[in-house]
Amino acid sequence: MMAYSYVSHLYCPKCRKTYRATERRQLCACGSPLLVAYDLDGLKAGWRADDLKGRETSLWRYHELLPVEKPENKVSLGEGMTPLLSLNAWGRDAGIDRLFMKDEGLNPTGTFKARGAAVGVSKAKELGVRALAMPTNGNAGAAWSLYSARAGIEATIVMPVDAPEITKKECAAAGAKLFLVNGLISDAGKIVAQAVANAGLYDVSTLKEPYRIEGKKTMGLEIAEQLNWHVPDVIIYPTGGGVGLIGIYKAFRELRELGWLKDDRLPRLVAVQSTGCAPIVAAWEKGLLESEHWPNATTRAFGINVPKALGDFLVLDALYKTNGCAIAVEDEAILEEQVRVAALEGAFVCPEGAAAFAGARRLKEKDWIRAGETVVVLNTGTGLKYPDTVSVDVPTLEPGDLIPL
Numbered sequence: 001m002m003a004y005s006y007v008s009h010l011y012c013p014k015c016r017k018t019y020r021a022t023e024r025r026q027l028c029a030c031g032s033p034l035l036v037a038y039d040l041d042g043l044k045a046g047w048r049a050d051d052l053k054g055r056e057t058s059l060w061r062y063h064e065l066l067p068v069e070k071p072e073n074k075v076s077l078g079e080g081m082t083p084l085l086s087l088n089a090w091g092r093d094a095g096i097d098r099l100f101m102k103d104e105g106l107n108p109t110g111t112f113k114a115r116g117a118a119v120g121v122s123k124a125k126e127l128g129v130r131a132l133a134m135p136t137n138g139n140a141g142a143a144w145s146l147y148s149a150r151a152g153i154e155a156t157i158v159m160p161v162d163a164p165e166i167t168k169k170e171c172a173a174a175g176a177k178l179f180l181v182n183g184l185i186s187d188a189g190k191i192v193a194q195a196v197a198n199a200g201l202y203d204v205s206t207l208k209e210p211y212r213i214e215g216k217k218t219m220g221l222e223i224a225e226q227l228n229w230h231v232p233d234v235i236i237y238p239t240g241g242g243v244g245l246i247g248i249y250k251a252f253r254e255l256r257e258l259g260w261l262k263d264d265r266l267p268r269l270v271a272v273q274s275t276g277c278a279p280i281v282a283a284w285e286k287g288l289l290e291s292e293h294w295p296n297a298t299t300r301a302f303g304i305n306v307p308k309a310l311g312d313f314l315v316l317d318a319l320y321k322t323n324g325c326a327i328a329v330e331d332e333a334i335l336e337e338q339v340r341v342a343a344l345e346g347a348f349v350c351p352e353g354a355a356a357f358a359g360a361r362r363l364k365e366k367d368w369i370r371a372g373e374t375v376v377v378l379n380t381g382t383g384l385k386y387p388d389t390v391s392v393d394v395p396t397l398e399p400g401d402l403i404p405l
């Protein structure tokens with residue numbers, strides 16, 4: 001009889017200290033984020049890729065590789081198993097032969113943040129958490145508010161006043177305690193840290209608890225399964241805090257250890273940022289192991305406006321270890337690409353997703369993406385969450401007017 005989860009313990013990627021996964025943990029004593037380890041040897045003995053056939057089409061199909069130990073603690077709105085679509089017309093336009101888009105806009109709450117929230121909130125419930133708090137650029141706060149509501153957990157959310165309007169409404173509708181800050185996500189983070197210290201809330205800031213990343217990891221598991229366990233050459237990800245990229249890297253390493261991958265390599269991972277906020281790109285270009293705080297950060301791709309990420313060293317490590325790269329694109333190119341993807345493919349992607357497309361185009365122009373390679377672009381959310389990024393300049397008719405053809 002197999003266990004529901006093969007979670008084994010938590011470990012620190014910096015100092016290697018380990019912790020039990022059955023108690024509430026935030027950072028390692030050394031200040032680094034903690035990661036989740038699984039009993040992969042145990043899993044390997046009894047689990048085959050074929051066992052996934054017929055399972056539910058949500059991220060919970062991979063429950064052995066997720067940290068929730070009791071199925072009754074699962075808090076789900078049907079997240080995951082989003083489509084991996086061929087975008088041939090856009091691919092032709094950019095000169096990329098095999099181009100797929102993983103469309104995270106189909107998740108509950110409209111972004112990939114639902115994955116981290118589903119797994120993070122479920123595990124928080126399992127650990128007996130009653131109240132949690134987080135800073136956010138909007139989408140994560142919306143997802144965590146809604147999943148917390150479903151779990152009966154109280155959520156306190158702090159986001160920049162400039163965050164997408166709809167995300168504020170999602171938090172409010174879910175009954176979260178929402179605060180806006182006249183500043184950036186880093187300012188929201190400091191306010192949350194105070195609240196956590198004063199009120200003993202569970203801090204679910206990016207990478208300050210180990211489980212959100214496990215939810216995001218499922219993007220990598222799904223990409224591999226949807227390509228029939230073949231490994232794409234390149235995966236392109238719009239990077240803010242970088243949790244998605246760290247998660248995808250972790251997914252492929254776990255699958256490699258399980259022996260499920262049909263190709264003996266890892267995908268080259270790419271972090272795309274806006275030229276208005278590109279700390280990871282700057283660090284990668286200099287070959288550094290950590291990033292520096294980006295001054296006066298600003299971009300219309302709001303989710304990737306993160307001037308300094310706690311997990312920057314993990315993102316950079318993933319880029320170096322997979323022979324990947326980091327690239328910055330201008331906001332102008334991002335907004336152009338958003339409209340081009342919609343016009344060529346009928347997919348209304350979010351500006352962060354559009355940034356990833358703009359990055360893909362640049363990398364093909366530079367021949368970093370080579371002929372015949374399989375490329376997966378992550379569209380991290382639906383364009384519906386950012387209605388103001390597209391300007392509409394069209395004629396207005398009076399009733400009875402003829403359309404000027």
Ligand SMILES: Cc1ncc(COP(=O)(O)O)c(C=O)c1O
Pocket residue numbers: 111113137138139140206238239240241242243244245302303304350352353380381
């Ligand atoms: C739509 C969207 N894409 C990408 C990101 C960046 O995510 P990550 O923290 O995984 O880098 C965010 C984060 O807010 C987001 O909302």
Ligand SMILES: [Zn+2]
Pocket residue numbers: 012013014015016017028029030031032
């Ligand atoms: Zn440590």
